Amino acid sequence: MKRNEKTPVRLWAVGFWLLVWQAAGMALGRLWTGGHLLLATPLSVVMRLGELAVTAEFWQAVGWSSVRIFGGFLLASLLAAALAVPAARYRWVRELLGPPVAAVKAVPVASFIILALVWLDSGSLSCFIAGMMVFPPVYLGVMEGIRSADGQLLEMAAVFRVPPLRQLRWIYLPAVLPRFRTAASLGLGLCWKAGVAAEVIGLPAGSVGERLYTAKIYFQTPDLFAWTVVIVAVSVLFERVLLKLVDHLAGKAGR
Amino acid sequence: MELRAERICKAYGGVPVLQNVTFTAGPGVTCLMGPSGRGKTTLLRILMGLEQADSGRVVLPAGCRWGAVFQEDRLLERLDARENLRFVLGGAYREDAASGLLEQLGLGDVGAKPAGAFSGGMKRRLALARALLAPADLLALDEPLTGLDEGARAASVACIRRWGAGKTVLLVTHMPSDAEALDAAVVQLDDAAPER
Structure with a gap:
């Protein structure tokens, strides 16, 4: 048996679990009059999603959170890539940045959110937290990519005096991009989860996190599930x- | 352009590889010959400034430019032959010159095939073409004829003669016939302290 073989998601398996979910929701509803508050059925979630999707507020909330979370991702990626360049070259830069990167990786995201709320307004919170989540993987990935660039090709380029930009294009980028891809994929998933968590705690007006929190407060379980589906869908869309x-x-670059 | 190596010494882990190597090379071909492990590649790397000698010095005019065939082919394997040449030559790339040399080296029909799909001999000839086309004053050719059949070897020797004309060419080879074919001066790196 091959290890680490990725098991594909099969439609029949998804259908099976949706049926289980539907049956469980219906059973809870029959057993107890408030059962539907505990577990909304997939059908009620889809119907609620349909109702939400035709409102301007829905798209405003999705847009508001997307801009901040993806903005945090982009800013942190740029900063991480910019710092990875000297870090790959100079040991002292790696050593200097080692502790903060390790700290960001080790500190629970909830602690960061609370801390950030002390420093920042709730509107900037999800941007900052998303950036914090994406910085370590992108920094480490880009740095490893640069360090893995073929030393013999770089030496050849130096002897022939190939300009740095051409070396970047044909030697460094093919080495860096596969690692950046892995890091960005990991980072984007993390930053959506952490970004929405930050919104739920910071409650910036008009955000997806605020909608999620409101749904919970008022026991609007179909809304809660519908917004969760939206978060997953938007996260997957951005990643794709x-x-x-x-x-x-x-x-x-690699051609 | 004249190059002078003066009493170059180099050791790895206390084992001497080069001992008091002294020679002068001017325009034309100078062959560095000697048994395996006598430091021919190390000497080329020291001359190009890629390694430091333990003692001795290399005298070169300021601003001189090197072209090289390394011990390994060092090609961008996903790029085709012309793209590999363009990578090194940039704006100095001339299609007619590149096509002419590739044709002479038997690589005229490689088209857009990536260098990674070339045979060992083809890669070696492409690495040689890259060095010969480079705007260089000095060429360091580390066994550029290794792995070539008789015909390709003769074609490559002819190209070194023609395209290396006027340049200072340092050629590492095991074959005395290559030195003869190129009318080359010979620096022998053997057990005796080399001096020339």
């Missing part, structure tokens, strides 16, 4: 688009 873009660049 970003990875397509990186694959396109990697194809061009």
Whole structure:
């Protein structure tokens, strides 16, 4: 048996668990009049999602959170990549940045959210937290990528005096992009989870996190599930688009 | 352009590889010959400034440019032959010159095939083409003819003669016939302290 073989998600398995979910929701509803508050059925979630999707507030909330979370991702990725360049070159930069990167990786995200609320307004919170989540994997991935660039090719380029930009394009980028892809995929998933968690705690007006919290307060279980589905869908969509873009660049750089 | 190596010494882990190597090379081909392990590659690397000698010095005019065939091919394997040449030559790339040299080296029909799909001999010839086309004053050719059949070897020797003309060419080879074919001066790196 092959180890680490990724098991594909099969439609029949998804259908099976949706049926289990539907049956459990219906059973709870029959057993107890408030049962539907504990577990909304998939059908009620889809119907609620349909109702939400035609309102302007829904798209505003999705847009508000997406801009901040993806903005945090982009800013942190740029900063991480910019710092990874000197870190790959100079040991003292790696040593200097080692403790904060280790701290960001080790400290629970909830602690960071509470701390950040002391320093920042709730509107900037999800951006900051998303950035904190994405910085370590992107920094480490890009640094490893740079350090893994083929030393013999770099030496050849130095002898022939190939300009740095051409070396970047043809030697460094093919080494860095696969690692950046893995790091970005991991980071984007993390930053959506942490970003929405930050919104639920910080409650910035008009955010997805605020909607999620409101749904919980008022026992609007179908809303709670519907917003969760939206968060997963938006996260997957951003990841797909970003990875397509990186694959396109990697194809061009490595060709 | 004249290159002078003066009493170059180099040891690895206390084992001497080069001992008091002294020679002068001017325009034309100078062959560095000697048994395996006598430091021919190390000497080329020291001359190009890629390694430091333990003692001795290399005298070169300021601003001189090197072209090289390394012991390994060092090609960008996903790029085709012309793209590999463009990587090194940039704006100095000339299609007619590149096509002419590739044709002479038997690589005229490789098209857009990536260098990674080339045979060992083809990669070696492409690495040689890259060095010969580079705007260089000095060429360090580390066994550029290794793995080539008789015909490709003769073609490569002819190209070194033609495209290396006017440049200072240092050629590492095991074959005395290569030195003869190139009318080359010979620096013998053997057990005796080399001096020339």
